[in-house]
Amino acid sequence: MKMGSPMRKYLISSWMACTGMALLAAGAPAAAQPATGAADATAANPVVLPQTQEIAMRSKAGLDYRIFVYVPATPPPPSGFPIIYVVDGNAWFTPMAHMMRLMANKLSGISPAIVVGIGYPSDVPFNQLRRFYDFIPDMPLLEKVPPGYTPPKIGGGDQFLRFIREELEPDIERRFSVDKAKRTLFGHSLGCSFAFHVLFSDSGAFQNYVCASPSLHFNGDYILKESERFIKAAASKPVAATLLYAVAEYDEKLPPSIPPELAERMAAELKRASVVTSGRALNVRLQKVPGLKTTFLEIMGENHLSEVPVLINRMLPLVLAPDGKP
Structure with a gap:
């Protein structure tokens, strides 16, 4: 595959968006939609994942979202179903919902x-401009933007959280039977931030x-600074939460398949x-936080994107064990 191909450009921009080169991908023009291929492809019926539906929502702030929902076919328990909210829903809702459908059984x-995926209009897996705004809290952009690229707008993180808590969650809870005591937030890369x-x-x-x-050093180490305040506050006010935190082997070293022309820059x-x-x-540091049950995984043999299906398989028994037992 040549460097100029759309797939190679997509893979490169996706990887850069996950590490310190995220701003380059965010400021770049939106990726073009792939060609349909065979002449009769447009007439084919789309593949549909059973037990799923899509809800269009516009937030009070005027931002449009595609909300993807998977609901189990079984009757809900008396307390309602546990629920998993997935950011970057265009990319990660389908694998999460599919594994839930396969694995939710007594065996x-x-x-x-x-499963609720929070996505954006269009079929692009990662909407870089929207996710930069939604996933980063209100702060100045400290990263240098390469010449020729438009700096992305950031600072909507708390607004996005209010949308989830005050608009999306109540809407989902009106539609479906939800156990409010068993709610999970899933995020990858900037979504993990x-x-x-x-x-x-x-x-x-x-x-x-x-x-x-996540790239913990992105934009002035703001996540690390937030973690220090959190750890300090937890010393006098214990938390009650579970954290599963994962990284991939090839998050920090070059994967064997990296093209030589990219190796130096990527390294x-x-x-x-x-x-x-x-x-x-x-x-x-987080292991010492009172009340925070933390599991840390280093997923070997995987890169920044391929780790996610592995993580999904590891997380489901942890957060969805019957009666809350690990």
């Missing part, structure tokens, strides 16, 4: 749960937090992002 020891921001600023917003591979950015090394250090 797996996993309770059926509702958002999940950490929620945990560190309002730990009671969810009972479980599952996230993977520098991976070192700067320090996803694994900084993640280990943060985990050590």
Whole structure:
């Protein structure tokens, strides 16, 4: 595959968006939609995931969202279904919902749960401009933007959390039977930075937090600074939450398949992002937080994107064990 191909450009921009080169991808033009291929492809019926539906929502702030919902086919328990909220829903709702549909049974020891993906209009897996705004709290943009790229707008993180808590959750709870005591927030990469921001600023917003591979040094180490305030406050006010935090082997070293022409640049950015090394250090500090049950995973053989299906399989028994038992 040549460097100029749409797929190679997409893979590169996705990887850069997950590490210190995120701003380059965010400021770049939106990715073009792929061609349909065969002449009769447009006439084919789309593949539909059973037990799912889509809800269009516009927030009070005037932002449009695609809300993807999976509901188990079984009757809800008396307390309602546990629920998992997934940011970057265009990318991660389908694998989460599909594994829930397959694994929620007595043999797996996993309770059926509702899955809610919070996505954006269009079929692009990652809407870089929207996620930069939604996932980062109100602060100046400190990262340098490469020449020729428009700086992304950031600072909507708390507004996005209010949308989830005050608009989305009540709407979902009106439509479906939900156990409010068993709610999980799932985020990956910049979405994990958002999940950490929620945990560190309002730990009671969810009972479980599952996230993977944030660049902790992005934009002036703001996540690390928030973690220090959280840890200090927890010494006098214990939290009550569960955290599953994962990183991938190739978050911090070059994967074997990386093209030689990208290797030098990628190596520098991976070192700067320090996803694994900084993640280990943060985990050590979080393990000491009273009331926070923390599990840290280093997923070997996987890269920044391929780790997510593995993490989904690991998380479901943890957050959906019957009667809350791990």
